[in-house]
Amino acid sequence: MSETVFDVALIGYGPAGATLANLLGQAGLSVVVLERDLDIYPLPRAIHFDGEVMRIIQATGLRAPVEAICRPGLKGMHFVNAAGETMLIRGGTTLNGPHGCANNYYFHQPELEQVLRDGVKRFASVDVRLQHEVTHIEDGAEHTTLAVTATCTQQTYTLKARYVVGCDGARSLVRKTIGTAMKDLGLHQPWLVFDVILKDGAPALPDHTVQHCNPTRPMTYCNVTGNRRRWEIMLMPGDDPANMVETETLWKLVSPWLKPEHAKVERAVIYTFHSIIAEVWRQGRLLLAGDAAHQTPPFLGQGMCAALRDVHNLAWKLEAIVKQGVDDALLDSYESERSPHVHAFIELAVRLGNIIQATDPEQASARDARFKTGQPEIFEFPSPRLGPGILQGQAPPVGQPFGQPRLTDGRLLDEHLGDHFAVIGRPNTLGTATESSKATWKAWHAVVLPSTDPTLGQWLDSHGVEAVMLRPDRYIMGMATSSTDLDNITACLPACSGRTGALTQCR
Numbered sequence: 001m002s003e004t005v006f007d008v009a010l011i012g013y014g015p016a017g018a019t020l021a022n023l024l025g026q027a028g029l030s031v032v033v034l035e036r037d038l039d040i041y042p043l044p045r046a047i048h049f050d051g052e053v054m055r056i057i058q059a060t061g062l063r064a065p066v067e068a069i070c071r072p073g074l075k076g077m078h079f080v081n082a083a084g085e086t087m088l089i090r091g092g093t094t095l096n097g098p099h100g101c102a103n104n105y106y107f108h109q110p111e112l113e114q115v116l117r118d119g120v121k122r123f124a125s126v127d128v129r130l131q132h133e134v135t136h137i138e139d140g141a142e143h144t145t146l147a148v149t150a151t152c153t154q155q156t157y158t159l160k161a162r163y164v165v166g167c168d169g170a171r172s173l174v175r176k177t178i179g180t181a182m183k184d185l186g187l188h189q190p191w192l193v194f195d196v197i198l199k200d201g202a203p204a205l206p207d208h209t210v211q212h213c214n215p216t217r218p219m220t221y222c223n224v225t226g227n228r229r230r231w232e233i234m235l236m237p238g239d240d241p242a243n244m245v246e247t248e249t250l251w252k253l254v255s256p257w258l259k260p261e262h263a264k265v266e267r268a269v270i271y272t273f274h275s276i277i278a279e280v281w282r283q284g285r286l287l288l289a290g291d292a293a294h295q296t297p298p299f300l301g302q303g304m305c306a307a308l309r310d311v312h313n314l315a316w317k318l319e320a321i322v323k324q325g326v327d328d329a330l331l332d333s334y335e336s337e338r339s340p341h342v343h344a345f346i347e348l349a350v351r352l353g354n355i356i357q358a359t360d361p362e363q364a365s366a367r368d369a370r371f372k373t374g375q376p377e378i379f380e381f382p383s384p385r386l387g388p389g390i391l392q393g394q395a396p397p398v399g400q401p402f403g404q405p406r407l408t409d410g411r412l413l414d415e416h417l418g419d420h421f422a423v424i425g426r427p428n429t430l431g432t433a434t435e436s437s438k439a440t441w442k443a444w445h446a447v448v449l450p451s452t453d454p455t456l457g458q459w460l461d462s463h464g465v466e467a468v469m470l471r472p473d474r475y476i477m478g479m480a481t482s483s484t485d486l487d488n489i490t491a492c493l494p495a496c497s498g499r500t501g502a503l504t505q506c507r
């Protein structure tokens, strides 16, 4: 094996690794992907992602093939009590959400992973090695050395990379190497996940998600895609896990809706859902992303979504360091920005889980009464801010994603901006920024977009500002009421090669 020093080594080729491989391949970095298994993990795991994730997929250039394998979730989530009465419909779903796509999508994870892996084949600079397991990691001053075993031949070798991203899932070797503790948000509940493929002649089942808030046995039903349906069924005290996955038990559990002759069992597995976040996401050249960094109960359908947000945050930073010579202190902003963000989602999933999982009859009936008021504020889909990092200003919408409107020429905003920084503003404000700011924009390949399009002008009006600066991951870096403000925001960008100085952490 060669002694090349790769720009980035990715360990693990699940959704986090495959998305990052696309983003880094697109940026032209030399990347090696090391994956222990030959095939994509075949069983269903994630079935839902949100609009921001579709936008990340759009950034990889794979929106069209992904749209072809998923369906927009337009019917919301129905909360049904033990008597079968619908107490609440959590709506807010639309085909045209703020990200320029639907707010929610349903899909089959192995199909998504296949599209992502096919996408990586576009990039000659990405070397994918399946059946190559990383067994040891040695972080050094100049590069990191990985010990690898080709599992089909048992041949061992080492390779070097400037940065290593552990996209290696819940049992991450990279996380063990970093040696971080995990913050525990307290929910560790076993659930049975039962997936079926409906046969012809099966009875009609709801095409929306149903939360069966029955205190004797909380359950969730989901229409995935095509004929695939899922039940997630909570294990109750006294349940024997081995018995729960017996065919007879499974059919008994779903007997109100389906008989064995109506569907083929795809799998029945008991998962204990965790709610944990690594306390350290970066050490030297080692970084964590996806399940390696955090795990969430699936009540908001957000584990993989968080993984894709991680790698979108990381990709432009790695590109800036490798290609533009930016100081790698920039990588410290990865954890500081992403950790509080994912924390907000996990905390909400835990709260939602505790509500759905209520088994005490009194607690359950109080919950049902609250649901019927139609104001269970817990179900607002969160839009947390990023934590401190490459941001200027504390108040939202700074640190939140900028929407993706369709502009008057018919193109979506990101189609104008590509994957760089963007400065959108009144022509006069942009024009009177200092030469130094303009040089910084140039060095960062920022797209400077005068707000002549009415949609952009209206956005500035409604926020009372003259300009807005967006990061390549489409989060708002800062908003300016004058060209001086814009200069101050620009000054938060770390220096590119040729200029010296450490990263300024702007709050």
Ligand SMILES: Cc1cc2nc3c(=O)[nH]c(=O)nc-3n(C[C@H](O)[C@H](O)[C@H](O)COP(=O)(O)OP(=O)(O)OC[C@H]3O[C@@H](n4cnc5c(N)ncnc54)[C@H](O)[C@@H]3O)c2cc1C
Residues within 6 Å of the ligand: 011, 012, 013, 014, 015, 016, 017, 034, 035, 036, 037, 041, 044, 045, 046, 047, 048, 049, 109, 132, 133, 134, 135, 167, 168, 169, 170, 171, 172, 173, 193, 271, 289, 290, 291, 292, 298, 300, 301, 302, 303, 304, 305, 306, 307
């Ligand atoms: C039942 C269930 C339902 C879920 N529902 C949703 C949902 O609706 N929405 C959602 O967003 N998320 C959901 N999730 C979570 C989602 O599936 C995970 O968050 C996602 O798969 C994490 O992706 P990842 O790439 O970080 O890790 P993984 O998909 O676990 O990939 C890690 C990869 O690393 C490889 N690897 C590990 N160690 C090594 C090594 N030493 N060398 C080489 N390779 C290695 C593994 O073989 C694996 O391929 C659900 C999960 C479950 C279990």
